[in-house]
Amino acid sequence: MTVASNSNTISPLVDSFLSAPPDELEASYRRLLRAVWRNGDLTTLALPTVTALVPRMTQVDELRKAYLAELFGLLVQAEYPESGAVTSAVRAELGQYLRLWQSSTRQQPLHWALLYLLSHFPEERSRILAVATTLRLDEDDMSRLDRALDELDPDDPSIGRVFPYPAAYDSMFESEREVDRAWIRTLTPEQVAQQWHNDIAAVRAHAGAKSYYAIRHGMPQPVYPDDTPVREARPTDADDVAIYAPHTAALRCSRCQSKLTIRQGLAECSGCDAGFPISKGMLNVLTSVHDGKDHSDDFLFALSNIGTMAYFIDVYARPAFKRICGMNWDNEVSPQWEGDYIRQHLRPVEGTVLDLAAGGGLWTDTLANAVGAERVLALDLLPASLATLRDRRPDVPAVVGNARYLPFDDNSLGAVTCWDALQAFPEEAPYALAEVGRCLRPGGTFTLFTFVNSEDEIYHHFVRSHRFPKSHQDGLILFDRADLDRWLADAGLTVIDRSGPGLHYVITAQKPM
Secondary structure, eight states: OOHHHHHHHHHHHHHHHHHOOGGGHHHHHHHHHHHHEETTEEOTTHHHHHHHHGGGGGGSOHHHHHHHHHHHHHHHHHHTTSOOHHHHHHHTTHHHHHHHHHTOOTTSHHHHHHHHHHTTOGGGHHHHHHHHHHHTOOHHHHHHHHHHTOOOOTTSOOOSOOSSOGGGGTTOOHHHHHHHHHHHHTSOHHHHHHHHHHHHHHHHHHHHHHHHHHHHHOOOOOOOOSOOOOSSOOOOOOOHHHHHGGGTTTBBOTTTOOBEEEETTEEEESSSSOEEEEETTEEETTSOBSSOOOOHHHHHHHHTTOTTHHHHIIIIIHHHHHHHHHOOTTOOSOHHHHHHHHHHHOOOOSSEEEEETOTTSHHHHHHHHHHOGGGEEEEESOHHHHHHHHHHOTTSOEEEOOTTSOOBOTTOEEEEEEESOGGGSGGGHHHHHHHHHHHEEEEEEEEEEEEBOOSSHHHHHHHHTOOBTTBOTTOOOOBOHHHHHHHHHHTTOEEEEEEOSTTEEEEEEEOOO
16 A cells, blocks of 8 residues: 555544544544554554654644543554554654643543553653652552563563552562562573563553543542452361361262262262362362371461462452453442342352352352351362461361362252352353352352453453463453353353443352252
8 A cells, every 4th residue: 555545544534533523532533543453453554643643642632632642552552562663653752742641630531541651662761750750650550650661681580460560569478479480480581571571561451441441431440459358368277077067968079979078187088089188177179189098287288388369369459350351440349239249149049058269258258147157168279269268267168179170969059159250260161150050959049240351442452461470371361241141051040130330240140940
């Protein structure tokens, strides 16, 4: 395509955006964006569009300035980690962006859009951070901006630990830092560089998602922890026979599905030679013992190296996931809202009430208060999280297990809750839902809270740009609503309630009588 034909193609789109009335502005912006940017990649029209629009930044109203800042950020990020012609054309007016940012307030969409755009110019780090300091950004925003503008030190790389923001991990214990350093030492220089780029893309994407919301819905609200569990969990010993007694009718061997006999420190299978260690009120069905001996000391050793995962999940990660994945920037879905939903819709029939993927026990506590601790059993893949749960609720037993193979009998559970967790194991989701359907008693309810993919290409891009060191290496992918509906139906469950705003998927389903 020639320069002249590029100009002929892009000029009407530019003119339409610049002159669109307020009620047509979003649509005209979308048409312009789709001409220059597709799913994170530039088209041949990107450079001429930037060349035409950068000089107009000072000539348009505040909202259009915010849209342009978002557009420029998307186009510059598309060239990352290189710095191409589009990046150079946008960066040429850095002084203009800084002046606009310095005169903005956080009540204005332009403030957030410029924060996103300016996070793309590490060569101008000192100038950008100087202005950011005068604006007194909150710790989380400043922390992301600082990382976005940082340069990789190959001799002492700091990678991972950027979600929800790097400063959240300043209080890590030295033992936790050594775990990170040990992991980094296993990586090749190329893998370190790739993870660094993934981290930068993630912190920029968070700023972009926040900007997106501000432009279209208003100022994002402050983020608050959903919970404040203990920093270091110290679960107590338990009378294993007594605490698991209400659940022995439901519990089954994870290898052969035969009944389990519980004694102190061990669960023994009646159908095979498997035995499963119990320690601190946690039954580990992932570790089978073949000689019938009490191996609780081995499990206790594993628990002594758990770190403080649940604390970081509940205080930092979980609220940020709701904001990013659910577009919950207004805090409409609060812990109070969630607790109320569970209390109102949980309708257990006879049998164990299972908290599936229970994490640190925030909602296990809600369940125990609603139906009685003696009815509740928690299951999670991570002993670290269950240690926090057991510290919080020593009257609720736990199982270290996999949601894909639930260690319960058919038609044995009175109710199941899987709350804000299914997205953590998306590949297993259809199997986990099938297992819920198998294990629920007829009439029992299943309450589920997770997230669905945005149909908006911009917001979907920001969510997808989150890549984490040991998961979601191809980007954070959530669920399609139709898939979740189909998996529930295939599991024999009937949805009887739907709720939740934005991209939240909150339902109650029931197994027919």
